[in-house]
Amino acid sequence: MAGGEVGEPLESFAAEVGADGPVAVVGGRTHWEVGGRCPEETRLVRAPAGVRGFDPADMTIRVGAGTPTEELDAALAEAGQRANLPVLPGATVGGVLAVGRDDEHALGRGRLRDALLEAVYVADDGRLVTAGGPTVKNVSGFDLCRLLAGSLGTLGLLGEVILRTWPRPAAQRWLAGPCDPTELRRSLFSPSSILWDGNTVWVHLEGHESDVEAEAELAQSLGCEPTDSPPPLPAYRVPTGALKAEGFPGNYVVQVGTGSAYVSEPVSLSEPDPAVISLHRRLKSQFDPRGRLNPGRDPLAAA
């Protein structure tokens, strides 16, 4: 459906958000403090949940933003599909989109920010706004969906989204070993993930059975061995550039090729370009001049 056609759950969500007073949307609270804490007096609302439309041949799915990622994944799995969103126990679709972290497969499967085709959100004045469109390809107007992914709900509260979906691969496997991540990336055609903690590399291969077999042999020749799963990602996300800075404490895992690294202790990052900070302020004042949406959160501080 094109913009403007909204169902009852969205209307009630918009009414609940209303047009006044500080309000935050709560998902699964898996990343509740990313980008800062919400003041305690903030009114909390929940986005509608549930699959609203799915035609496997279109490879798009429409879901309420409050839908658990596990429920989304299960619905897609029945049709042999998946979306490029992290699937985390308890986390909601709207939550992972607002936080904007890729899952560990962004290298090969694509970025979370590119998964969002259309978003219906509640704006600061309580109106429902549709950004983007329902088709896999669309350049009609400005690309607000990219701006919403990773915005921590500070520009609008996600109510319903349409996501692009992909086929689930026939075969997949993890390997790990003390290899050189750059050499591994150069040698393999299209690994879905390469993670590196400074000593060990984890690589995920997926696709047709014979291709995965051949690529796995290649990875083994470079020092990797089959393993069950990737390492857990430490809590804080930093740009890989920050790792080049000296002496940060704790452990890290680099998500090779995506610009993200995860560290176990908070790292103080260098101040962004003043022009970038100024654009953030101006966007916030355009989209939420009264600062009522997800107060206390700052996307620039999203570590």
Place this chain on the structure above:
Amino acid sequence: MLPADRVRAATLERSIMGRDASIFEGGQAGPVCFPISTEEVQGCVDAARRNGRAVVPRGAGTGLAGGAVPLDEPVVVVTTKMNRLLSVDVDQRVAWVQPGMINLDLSRAVAEYGLHFAPDPSSQQVCSLGGNVGTNAGGPHCLAHGVTSAHVLAAEVVLMSGEAVVLGDPDGWAPGLDLRGAYVGSEGMLGITTSIAVRLTPNPPAVQTLLLAFDSVDEAAQTVSAVIADGIVPAAIEMMDKNIIWAVENFVGAGFPTDAAAVVIVEVDGLPGGVAAEADRVAELAVERGASVRRAADDDERALIWKGRKSAFGAIAQIKPNYYLHDTVVPRTRLAEVMNQVYEIVEEHDLQVMNVFHAGDGNLHPLLLFDRSEPGTMERVHAAGSAIIEASLAVGGVLSGEHGIGIEKRDFMPLMFSEADLDAQARLRQAFDPDEMANPGKVLPTGASCADVNALEQIPDGVWG
């Protein structure tokens, strides 16, 4: 500021820059500037501001929606002289390029490393990467690999304040809002691109190209849906209907079956095992739906099939002197239905149509053929165009898949977006450019139309490659 030879104000140059590859006449360029550096672009913006003029960024001028058509004599900033490849990081698969670099030149320049730039608009031999960023350009191979936005990591942009700022991060991520993503596809209305960090894609080890011929458009469209529903995302799925097949065969002799109602070109690429399995499965699904299947045996045959596809626009000149290419997207599952409606609409308006388009992502490109010297033709062309847009939106489609809104579809935006939706887009504009100095009069409807939208003109050869 710029030396005198790179600021042109002669009537001829201003008149050339008054147009792009769209149908719109009546654009009026002010001074035309050819900067060669970020500092010079900043100088152009400062000079425009001092003189109370708007600024229109322009790449190669191949846009089809009038996005680069200057309205009311703005300063036109042409980036064609900023056409260098600045750096390539082969291991990280990132290149910094200047905005005037031609799309295909980038892929040629990095071919020695086994890499390419994935977005491949049909105009890739002549369109610029800065323009690709402006329109979030697509192309046949965006089905599996994504459009321009997915391949731009960062862009240096001169804002209308005169500041230069890098949006995004060449490593792939930086904390904060995705300003990069908001900028790509903004049709020159948020700033002027002065350099771009693009993601490079490894060339696939294996490729197979199939030419499927069908007795009906319905069976062709059903096969497209069946392939996707089967869990295959080919690199490209292109469809051509009977009229265009005939024109192409007459023109280049690519060996397309002229008795077919439609042909579908499917290309699968990747590692050899998956490619072989997917090609077999595509052939099977097509045969089940009555197709005859031809598989390209080698690179030459593959090139010939693609030559047939890419010559389509040159081929139509045999039939009528003028054409108008539309660009809408419908859900893949509604393709056949909307194509049949397009045929009916065109017949009602006594026009001819050819269809050659990106079927895999539902991106229709009906090509209306006409002779503008025939009285009353233009009215019929516009009426048919509006009806096609309305038919696409009615099934849950969108206004544009890859050409953009520009002037062409600006006044159709309220058909797809509510007042609140359009207001949100205007807020993005305001945050970047509060004085609305960058490319005014495009994308967002204002109620007033400045260009002569009724003046269709033949599009130059080579625009679509």
